[in-house]
Amino acid sequence: MSDRWQEMTVFARVAECGSLSRAARELSLSQPSVSRIVSALEARLGTTLLLRTTRSVSLTEAGALYLERARRLLAEMEEAEQATRGLDSLHGVIRLAMPVMYGTRAIIPAVAPFLARHPDLRVEIVMSDTRQNLVTDGVDIAIRVGVGQLDNSNFGARRLALIERLVVAAPSYLRMHGSPADPVELAKHACIIQHGLFGRESWRFTHGQTVAAVDVSARLSINSAPGVLAAAVAGMGIALATRIMAGEELRSGQLTQLLEAWQLAPAEVHAIFPAGPKLSAKVRAIVDHLAEALSKP
Known part of the structure; x- marks a missing residue:
């Protein structure tokens, strides 16, 4: 891939993992290579994107803004590639956030057959009843359960189910x-x-x-x-x-x-997308699957 696509891909994965070493393992690169790529990106942009400690990394305000834009571009590139390969070749990582109880009793059982159909996909599940910042936490999809209107119209959303x-x-x-x-x-x-x-x-x-x-x-x-x-x-x-x-x-x-x-x-169950209404192929596939699975009694 081109240097800029590589920089964007590596930066996004580091931000999503919160760790240089973990991102390096997932990208099959050495940790020094990942650090060098991120530093080169920051030097080219003239700003600090990540705050690094010995244990973790976190996004700066500029980093959060860049991550939001980068995820959209990477999703579009992935969508173009998937359209060529077909949905059967879905691969990569989907980071999915959800509330604890509903996630345990409804979402996780629904994810099992989806993963069985797509062996090259991995799902990272983050469970919390505290709502995460989708952009800074690097979440692809957040499952929201509540009553009334959603609290942020800047994100894309799809209603998956109504629950009594x-x-x-x-x-x-x-x-x-x-x-x-x-x-x-x-x-x-x-x-x-x-x-x-x-x-x-x-x-x-x-x-x-x-x-x-x-x-x-x-x-x-x-x-x-x-x-x-x-x-x-x-x-x-x-x-x-x-x-x-x-x-x-x-x-x-x-x-x-x-x-x-x-x-x-009834409580409404929504899937929220931090990158807006345009979804990558893998995100669209799991959202479609969840919508079908959760609509059944």
Whole structure:
């Protein structure tokens, strides 16, 4: 490849890996060669793109901007090559970010057959209920689960699924505190919320034409879905959950669904693309696969 394409490719992989040595291994280059290529790029551009320490590298503001543009150009080049080879020759790495619970119970099982069909592809999965910076963290696709509009219109997005939300509690909690007969009674109960996702302290229900918005008493606030689920199973209060999140616990009797006659707005699952709406062939292929897999009951 030309020197500039090589510089761009090497820089992007270092930024995505957060490590010179790891990028060198993946690119089948020596670490000194990778360091030299990045330094040559910085010298040509006249700016520092990466801050290096003995353990890791991080992007400067200029580096984040260059990475965003570089990923778009590299995606276009890859798309041209894949169009010639055909989708069966998909290769390379896809870096996929997702929330912990939904990722564990829905995304990872769906990825398995995709990888089986494309043996030259590798998927790096980053699991966190804290939303990453897609550009600086070098993420190809981020799976977002939430209610309402997306928070950044600068990214490309595709809705993959709608998932039912429901109210749950452990039988031990209900024996001690009783079961709410309608949403208004939730205000008298200890509730558990997941802050930063869809665990708002005002829960909105519908029943036919009737709407009920309840300001719940959130005695416990947790920043991860597994934590919310564990607290609910432990009898610490009433929680919002998705059907996928709490399905096993409902089937086993560890949790009970409440207020079944009332509906909550479903959670929306989106795939977000940091490079905008134009996708590389490998990213488009896995997004298409996930959209089909997640739409099935």
